[in-house]
Amino acid sequence: MEKVEHIGIAVKDLARANELYAQLLNTQPYKTEEVPSEKVITSFFKTGETKIELLAATDETSVIAKFLQKKGEGLHHIAFAVDDIQSEMQRLKQAGFTLLNETPKEGADNKLICFVHPKETNGVLIELCQERT
Numbered sequence: 001m002e003k004v005e006h007i008g009i010a011v012k013d014l015a016r017a018n019e020l021y022a023q024l025l026n027t028q029p030y031k032t033e034e035v036p037s038e039k040v041i042t043s044f045f046k047t048g049e050t051k052i053e054l055l056a057a058t059d060e061t062s063v064i065a066k067f068l069q070k071k072g073e074g075l076h077h078i079a080f081a082v083d084d085i086q087s088e089m090q091r092l093k094q095a096g097f098t099l100l101n102e103t104p105k106e107g108a109d110n111k112l113i114c115f116v117h118p119k120e121t122n123g124v125l126i127e128l129c130q131e132r133t
């Protein structure tokens, strides 16, 4: 895996969180994007080599809505950049990790993504992401 591509943070109110993170990081989000397949709306902030992805639910059946109900706002996932998502998925599967999607799916910010179940990664949800060409 190349680097931490982004850190996902679940928030209740995206507009309010945008204001807070803009103050904290002293920069504005470079993108806000809705991803209907995940039932989320996201904002991205650049910080050094990585990004902060704020995630709010667009529907009460979204995994973010469920997460907020159970755990409240906070760290939701860590995403690692990979060059070849198919081969990383294969490698992790062979190593015994549970992949939450069998084939790469479309993420935000022009990426192909796959999630690894947090039960095998010390309680932290892991995302793999590959730049789409």
Ligand SMILES: CC[C@@H](C(=O)O)C(=O)SCCNC(=O)CCNC(=O)[C@H](O)C(C)(C)COP(=O)(O)OP(=O)(O)OC[C@H]1O[C@@H](n2cnc3c(N)ncnc32)[C@H](O)[C@@H]1OP(=O)(O)O
Pocket (backbone or CB within 6 Å): 008, 035, 038, 040, 042, 053, 055, 063, 064, 066, 067, 070, 075, 076, 077, 079, 100, 106, 107, 108, 109, 111, 113, 115, 117, 118, 123, 124, 125, 127
């Ligand atoms: C914007 C697009 C994209 C991008 O391009 O960056 C994204 O980031 S999308 C982000 C949102 N999408 C996802 O997270 C998809 C993958 N996630 C899932 O499939 C599910 O959330 C899950 C991880 C399988 C959990 O779903 P489910 O089993 O239905 O939830 P439960 O509430 O029953 O939880 C079971 C168990 O897992 C713990 N949990 C849940 N979410 C997380 C989390 N994010 N981090 C750590 N742990 C998590 C939950 O607390 C339960 O634990 P126990 O209570 O101990 O059983």
Ligand SMILES: [Co+2]
Pocket (backbone or CB within 6 Å): 006, 008, 053, 077, 079, 127
């Ligand atoms: Co993400």
